[in-house]
Amino acid sequence: WAIVMIFFLPxxxxxxxxxxxxxxxxxxTSExxxxxxxxxxxxxxxxAGSVPGIPGSPDDAVxxxxxxxxxxxxxxxxIWALVLSIVATTRWDIKDGVKPNAADIWWRFPKFVxxxxxxxxIMTAISSQFSLAEYKKDVVPVLTGPIKAMRTWAFIFSFLSIGLTTRFRELASVGAKPFWAFSAGVVVNVTLGFVLSAVVFAKYWSALSG
Structure with a gap:
């Protein structure tokens, strides 16, 4: 579904x-x-800028x-993963005579946060030293530009790796129920995301670069 949404949402x-x-x-909200x-x-x-009828700047989308x-x-x-890891360690997975181990909380905590x-x-420390105009003039070409280039290549290799490691036989062996369950979640997520983004908070997101 992630691949499908790359084409569907835009x-x-x-x-x-x-x-x-x-x-x-x-x-x-949807991906x-x-x-x-x-x-x-x-x-x-x-x-934006190349196709008529699409307002906003190119950076606003990202x-x-x-x-x-x-x-x-x-x-x-x-945050909720941390809360649940504490609850699981201190409440759900308690064994008789065994005290909860703080290390278990660390192992359950998602490190990407x-x-x-x-x-x-880091970015706050760097950007706080510049005004908005100075940041766009001096920092963006030197720092943000190379990061964007690295991001593009990272995405290319990520999708290449996904393609090389996909095993359709293993996916088929699981059956259709997980697929339909996840598909239902996608429909709810996309619909709710559209209402929140394009209706409820449309004014805020439309003026993002204003």
């Missing part, structure tokens, strides 16, 4: 004429994989996606 956004910020937020979401947001952002997916979803997932936190601290 395509529907283009048909509806969504602004890049709104489309990016919708992709952020389950970070790499696929970035690819979809970048693809739609690239249409910015909206990052704000929604990474900050709005992934970090909260990390720490990466987000450290990256945020």
């Amino acid at each position: 395509g529907v956004s283009r048909i509806l004429g969504l602004s890049t910020g709104v489309a990016g937020a919708w992709i952020g 389950f994989a970070d790499a696929a979401g970035f690819a979809a947001a970048q693809a739609y952002g690239n249409l 910015n909206g996606f990052v704000l929604m997916k990474v900050i709005g979803r992934d970090i909260w997932i990390g 720490l990466g987000f936190f450290v990256a945020s601290l």
Whole structure:
């Protein structure tokens, strides 16, 4: 479904004429994989300025996606994962005569959240020394530009690896029930994400770069 959404979400956004910020937020609420979401947001952002009827700047799509997916979803997932890891260690998995081990909480905790936190601290420390105009003029070409290039290659190798490691026979052996269950989740996620992004908070996402 992540691969399908790379084409589906930008395509529907283009048909509806969504602004890049709104489309990016919708992709952020709907995509389950970070790499696929970035690819979809970048693809739609690239249409801004070259395709009539698509308002917003190219960066708004990726910015909206990052704000929604990474900050709005992934970090909260990390927080709840920490809470559940504590509950599981101290309540659910208690064995008679065995005290809860704090190391179990660490092993259950999703480490990617720490990466987000450290990256945020680094970028905040760098950007806080510049005004917005100075940041766009001096920092973006030197720092953000190379990172975007690295991101593109990282996505290419990620999808190449996914393709090389996919085993359709193993997927088929699981049966159809998991597929339909996940598909139902996709429908709910995409629908709810559209309502929140394009209806409830449309004004905010449309003015993302304003």
